[in-house]
Amino acid sequence: MSHNTVRLRLHGMTKHSVVVLGAGYGGLMAALRAADQAEVTLIAPSSRFTERVREHELAAGRPDITHPLSTFIRNKPVTHVAARATTIDPVRREVRTDDGGTYSYDRLVYALGSRTKGYRGCGRVFTSENASYLRKRLDDGPGTLTVVGGSLTGIEMASELASAARDWRVRMVTAGELGPSLSAKGRAHVRSVFAELGIAVREGQTVTPEEIDSDVVLWAASMTPNTELAAEAGIALDSDGRVAVDATLRSVSYPDIYAVGDAAGARTETAGPLRMACAAALPVGSRAGKNIALELRGREPRPLSFRYYAQCVSLGRDNGLFQFVNADDSPKDTIVTGRLGALIKERVVRWTVFALRHA
Numbered sequence: 006m007s008h009n010t011v012r013l014r015l016h017g018m019t020k021h022s023v024v025v026l027g028a029g030y031g032g033l034m035a036a037l038r039a040a041d042q043a044e045v046t047l048i049a050p051s052s053r054f055t056e057r058v059r060e061h062e063l064a065a066g067r068p069d070i071t072h073p074l075s076t077f078i079r080n081k082p083v084t085h086v087a088a089r090a091t092t093i094d095p096v097r098r099e100v101r102t103d104d105g106g107t108y109s110y111d112r113l114v115y116a117l118g119s120r121t122k123g124y125r126g127c128g129r130v131f132t133s134e135n136a137s138y139l140r141k142r143l144d145d146g147p148g149t150l151t152v153v154g155g156s157l158t159g160i161e162m163a164s165e166l167a168s169a170a171r172d173w174r175v176r177m178v179t180a181g182e183l184g185p186s187l188s189a190k191g192r193a194h195v196r197s198v199f200a201e202l203g204i205a206v207r208e209g210q211t212v213t214p215e216e217i218d219s220d221v222v223l224w225a226a227s228m229t230p231n232t233e234l235a236a237e238a239g240i241a242l243d244s245d246g247r248v249a250v251d252a253t254l255r256s257v258s259y260p261d262i263y264a265v266g267d268a269a270g271a272r273t274e275t276a277g278p279l280r281m282a283c284a285a286a287l288p289v290g291s292r293a294g295k296n297i298a299l300e301l302r303g304r305e306p307r308p309l310s311f312r313y314y315a316q317c318v319s320l321g322r323d324n325g326l327f328q329f330v331n332a333d334d335s336p337k338d339t340i341v342t343g344r345l346g347a348l349i350k351e352r353v354v355r356w357t358v359f360a361l362r363h364a
């Protein structure tokens with residue numbers, strides 16, 4: 006078993022070690038920010054960053070939604086370890102990985118994201134996590150595809166697949182109403198696009214995949230945070246199963262552990278509890294990384310400041326919905342739709358990668 010203590014002596018000063026678990030939007034941003042003041046070890050199984058917000062595009066035929074991690078971390082004191090974290094020992098301040106490695110830390114960032122709740126995807130049931138397999142299945146031949154879940158991810162999946170796989174009949178089943186987070190105008194726009202694309206919607210129906218008579222089921226009902234590792238380590242979780250953090254994003258049980266992204270139960274006074282979104286993961290990751298740098302310079306970490314501005318929804322490649330929202334994410338009446346909505350959404354998605362490259 007290797008034992009890596011990444012604490013270096015540079016110009017007579019001790020360089021602190023920060024370990025970041027997960028290289029999604031939150032973890033990668035935190036790693037890049039913390040690198041201003043520390044040697045960072047970024048632990049994630051893949052050597053590529055996945056643009057998870059494009060998983061519906063991958064399912065619809067986009068060839069690649071990843072970028073080499075090396076292009077984000079070059080020229081920074083960040084070392085990527087291609088492994089999966091298996092254990093956290095918050096008392097010894099160590100992380101162990103599935104390749105037998107042990108990594109000591111002064112500060113840890115927990116950024117393991119989330120996954121589709123309830124189903125991992127097998128047989129005719131798929132989730133966004135296995136979008137590339139869904140792509141192959143759709144290529145195999147036409148039939149019926151039922152998307153379960155009428156929130157933003159389900160809406161993006163259904164409209165993207167209905168426009169790309171024209172020979173498939175796409176339907177949606179949802180327990181509540183279609184697009185519950187949208188304004189009446191926003192919902193009306195989604196309905197009109199669905200009608201144009203021939204997507205039939207059944208609302209108010211709670212189903213299991215077994216009950217659905219469909220060649221393919223895409224389960225997009227809800228997300229759950231990847232916090233099993235935190236729970237096993239005795240790190241406190243909140244009532245939603247996310248790592249419980251204070252206003253500066255430190256774990257309430259172990260203040261040398263920060264949590265960011267979907268796995269973190271972050272909140273602000275203006276926004277309330279933050280939903281699982283890339284829109285939150287980037288600023289939260291940035292604040293956590295900056296706070297670590299502040300702490301390691303002997304200064305006080307600062308509270309997260311965050312508010313919402315809009316929800317961006319793609320409805321295929323040629324249509325979109327830009328829904329303006331209040332600070333707490335509740336919808337305003339103002340929306341931008343059509344090609345302009347699609348263009349804004351694409352710009353926002355590109356900006357996320359740009360922000361990481363220039364962090």
Ligand SMILES: Cc1cc2nc3c(=O)[nH]c(=O)nc-3n(C[C@H](O)[C@H](O)[C@H](O)COP(=O)(O)OP(=O)(O)OC[C@H]3O[C@@H](n4cnc5c(N)ncnc54)[C@H](O)[C@@H]3O)c2cc1C
Binds near residue numbers: 091
């Ligand atoms: C189809 C789809 C569309 C979306 N569209 C939008 C959108 O338009 N706007 C928006 O704001 N949000 C959107 N989201 C949500 C957004 O993708 C997530 O909120 C965001 O990815 C969360 O970032 P994160 O850094 O917390 O986690 P992730 O991006 O999920 O990254 C988690 C990281 O942890 C790694 N990991 C997992 N387990 C381990 C382990 N044991 N050891 C080491 N590493 C591990 C993973 O490999 C990955 O690198 C969408 C999601 C989906 C599925």
